[in-house]
Amino acid sequence: MGTVTSLFARWWNTVPALEEDEEEADATKRYRPLRKHPELFQARVPATWVAPELLEIVNACKSGNAKKPEICSALRVEVKDVYSFLCFSPEFVKLFVSEIENFYASGIPARRPNSMNNYGVIVNEIGMRPMITEFQQQYIWPIAKVLFPEEASQFDSHHSFIVRYTAAEDLGLDMHTDDSDVTFNVCLGYDFTGATLTFCGYMGAPDHRQATHVYSHEEQLRVRSVCLILMLGFLVRFCAKAARAKAMLAWIAEIGRAVLHLGSRRHGADDIENGTRMNLIIWSHNSAWRRAHPSRLRREYYSKEAGPPDPVCLSYTHDRDFLAYKEKPSGRASGRNRAWCPPPGKEYENFPDSDETM
Ligand SMILES: O=C(O)CCC(=O)C(=O)O
Numbered sequence: 001m002g003t004v005t006s007l008f009a010r011w012w013n014t015v016p017a018l019e020e021d022e023e024e025a026d027a028t029k030r031y032r033p034l035r036k037h038p039e040l041f042q043a044r045v046p047a048t049w050v051a052p053e054l055l056e057i058v059n060a061c062k063s064g065n066a067k068k069p070e071i072c073s074a075l076r077v078e079v080k081d082v083y084s085f086l087c088f089s090p091e092f093v094k095l096f097v098s099e100i101e102n103f104y105a106s107g108i109p110a111r112r113p114n115s116m117n118n119y120g121v122i123v124n125e126i127g128m129r130p131m132i133t134e135f136q137q138q139y140i141w142p143i144a145k146v147l148f149p150e151e152a153s154q155f156d157s158h159h160s161f162i163v164r165y166t167a168a169e170d171l172g173l174d175m176h177t178d179d180s181d182v183t184f185n186v187c188l189g190y191d192f193t194g195a196t197l198t199f200c201g202y203m204g205a206p207d208h209r210q211a212t213h214v215y216s217h218e219e220q221l222r223v224r225s226v227c228l229i230l231m232l233g234f235l236v237r238f239c240a241k242a243a244r245a246k247a248m249l250a251w252i253a254e255i256g257r258a259v260l261h262l263g264s265r266r267h268g269a270d271d272i273e274n275g276t277r278m279n280l281i282i283w284s285h286n287s288a289w290r291r292a293h294p295s296r297l298r299r300e301y302y303s304k305e306a307g308p309p310d311p312v313c314l315s316y317t318h319d320r321d322f323l324a325y326k327e328k329p330s331g332r333a334s335g336r337n338r339a340w341c342p343p344p345g346k347e348y349e350n351f352p353d354s355d356e357t358m
């Protein structure tokens with residue numbers, strides 16, 4: 001049975017979190033003897049796990065002088081209210097990824113992080129909640145509080161999980177909003193192409209389904225790779241395996257950068273072309289903010305849409321008019337039985353007939 005929030009979330013927020021608590025103890029107990037890096041299961045985040053840029057941003061935020069959005073040069077404004085920054089050190093990424101691989105190899109059944117992702121793992125359920133809570137409180141919260149003062153006035157819980165995409169598994173993730181107040185999303189590997197994140201508008205706003213930004217995990221990779229290839233050309237020529245050199249460049253350039261945005265911002269993971277992408281996602285919850293905004297999930301608060309959706313913002317899973325504009329996608333995890341958007345009465349002018357939409 002879901003909570004009231006999650007029942008609303010199932011109708012409205014488009015990637016509902018599963019209820020974690022009842023099964024957490026069992027999965028944690030089963031995995032405990034198999035843990036590879038016990039330090040990942042303590043309520044500690046050593047300074048060597050985080051990027052210097054993250055420390056710089058947190059210090060700027062804690063100094064009280066930080067002005068949104070120009071906190072410091074280490075924080076990149078991707079588009080209004082979507083930020084990115086280098087977050088984890090190679091040391092942490094290596095430890096974390098090897099633990100997750102160890103968990104996959106253990107064969108312990110993992111419940112999936114949400115209804116739209118078939119290959120993820122809820123890291124809270126395998127015993128990492130204390131470490132993630134520490135990271136949330138020490139690093140995400142000070143930044144989020146400056147960038148999103150209302151939604152991040154406090155963080156008192158989180159739903160944290162891995163997502164994984166390959167050409168042979170899930171290719172991407174349909175457009176949705178998160179059942180979070182603030183979402184932190186960091187890329188941990190491996191080597192891949194494609195798999196951008198497309199952002200649209202806020203849930204319930206007239207421009208909810210208008211495109212606003214494409215975030216590329218590869219952008220850095222390309223720009224820095226050119227420089228690195230020039231600088232390291234000599235070394236690379238002598239590198240025994242070209243593939244190894246390529247992986248090294250990917251590591252240096254891109255892994256460990258995080259994106260921060262509100263859960264109510266519509267977004268989706270575009271299809272991966274090659275390789276494997278693994279990201280850690282932390283959905284932070286602020287129960288006080290949720291209590292103060294009980295109506296945020298109600299359909300009467302959805303504004304009439306200003307116009308037809310941008311095709312890139314359409315959700316097969318959630319949008320009533322998807323099939324009026326696009327073909328049914330392949331390689332997606334979810335079905336269409338929960339299509340609700342836009343709510344009746346909030347349709348834009350000339351909304352397609354129901355025959356075309358359902
Ligand atoms: O694949 C990603 O990077 C985004 C995943 C996501 O938005 C989600 O799981 O809610």
Ligand SMILES: [Fe+2]
Nearest residue numbers: 015177178267
């Ligand atoms: Fe999401």
